[in-house]
Amino acid sequence: MxxxxxxxxxxxxxxxxxxxxxxxxxxxxxxxxxxxxxxxxxxxxxxxxxxxxxxxxxxxxxxxxxxxxxxxxxxxxxxxxxxxxxxxxxxxxxxxxxxxxxxxxxxxxTPENVKMRITIHIKMRNMQKEVEDVNKKLNQVIKKQMEVSRNRDRIFAIGFENMVMKKDVVSKHILGSESGIARIITQAMQFSDVFEEDITESFIQDMEAAATMHDAGLFMMPESIMTSKELTAEERKLIERHVFWVDEYLDIVKLHNNEFNDDYYDILSQVVKYHHERYDGSGYPYGLKGKEIPLAARIMAVVDVYEALVNDRVYRKALPVEEAIKFMVDGKNTLFDPDIVDILVKIHKRFEK
The missing domain is CATH 3.40.50.2300 (Response regulator)
Structure with a gap:
């Protein structure tokens, strides 16, 4: 002291x-x-x-x-x-x-010179400590405000999800367990040499919340398309537009809400807009490939496809977990980021718990 x-x-x-x-x-x-x-x-x-x-x-x-x-x-x-x-x-x-x-x-x-220098630098140090104390208090206030804002944004995401879930039985398969899978995978990525510098606690929380809204744009699709077992070329093009609709809505929300958390908005926007991009550039809407695809979207791509494979859909029954994992492994470097798939393979049994 x-x-x-x-x-x-x-x-x-x-x-x-x-x-x-x-x-x-x-x-x-x-x-x-x-x-x-x-x-x-x-x-x-x-x-x-x-x-x-x-x-x-x-x-x-x-x-x-x-x-x-x-x-x-x-x-x-x-x-x-x-x-x-x-x-x-x-x-x-x-x-x-x-x-x-x-x-x-x-x-x-001379004594006068020494006294003058001591006085000057002690005053400067005291002023510096006062500034540090003020900054510390400001940082505490900002941290609390950011947490309030982050919680508000998550409530917004969950509320939007609940609205979508009320539409029909089919929409229950659009949103649901993805948030839990996203959280578990992202937590595991913290301990990977490849991703440890990119994953923070706030990123994990934002990723979990954003996953609940990744396909919320499908809520705006006609029910006839969502229940169809086979889509026409025109219907498929229409479905591919869903990635823009929620993103456009988020832009409006952010424009009219200065407290909308920027970090969470960025992750949410990336998840919504880019999670159908594929690692080899064969996805939509922009044909991005590899690391051009934001990390949050690369994670969501793995989560989205795996969750779809192991659950029933109107056009097919759920696959056994072993077959779903094989599909994901076969898609390394073509459909998915290979490092994220490797993590999925190691921890997928935790999803059942």
Whole structure:
């Protein structure tokens, strides 16, 4: 814990420590004295001063090297370090400041100069701490507001899903277990060397919520098309338009709602618009391929097809899980991102739980 009204003096010349001690005492500070870098580190284990006056030339370790160590330590990195040295060299001064020093006083020094520098840098440090405290409080407020906004967006997604689910029995197969599958797969991706840097907790939550709306545009389809066992070319083209309808609606919602969470909106828009793209470029609506397809959409493509295979549809019965997994594996690098399919293969038994 930082010790208020204490200044650490580090110098291997006893007389310098005596003089500097008198100066800081006149300023109502308590001097903590060390005659070497080793002693200084020992003092810092017990006391964290407001400021350090540091000599450069010392027997065991130079002041520059000591300063570098202090700036790497989370407990001492923010303590202002003023170098005080008889070395009158531009290169040495540059090295001292580059190591993290805030100022450089040349010996011989005057008490007035030392007092002025100490006063300036302690005031600057106090102002910096005030700004840090304000920023910390602001970040806490922003975090709470983002969580409120994120929850509101999820309620919007679930509400839209519920509206779709009321349409007819067929629509129950449009939306449903995909959100749970998306969550489990995305959680597993956190532990993959391929995806660990891309997957955060907020991404997992947003992906789970977005999955509930991935095919919500089908709600706008005529019931005759949704219950048809065989589609005409015109009907298939119409169905392919469903990826745009929800996305257009989301644009309107975002335009009229400044609190709509941007990160969630981006993931939701990607899932809705691109989840029918295929890894080899054979999908729709844009024919994107490989990593051109956003990650959220590549995940949703795997989730969507797997969920469809293992559940009944109006045009066929559900496949056994083993056959569905074989279909997914056969689709690696053509239909699906191979790394996501590999994760599906490893964890698909968790879906049954």
């Amino acid at each position: 930082e010790a208020v009204n204490k200044i650490l003096l580090v110098d291997d010349v006893d007389m310098n420590l005596v003089i500097l001690s008198q100066i800081v005492e006149e300023m109502n500070f308590v001097p903590l004295c060390a005659s070497s870098a080793t002693e200084a580190l020992e003092v810092l284990r017990n006391d964290l001063p407001q400021l350090i006056l540091l000599d450069i030339s010392m027997p065991d370790m130079s002041g520059v090297e000591l300063c570098k160590l202090l700036k790497k330590d989370v407990f001492t990195r923010d303590i202002p370090v003023i170098f005080i040295s008889a070395i009158d060299s531009y290169d040495q001064m540059a090295a001292a400041l580059e190591a993290g020093g805030v100022d450089y006083i040349r010996k011989p020094f």
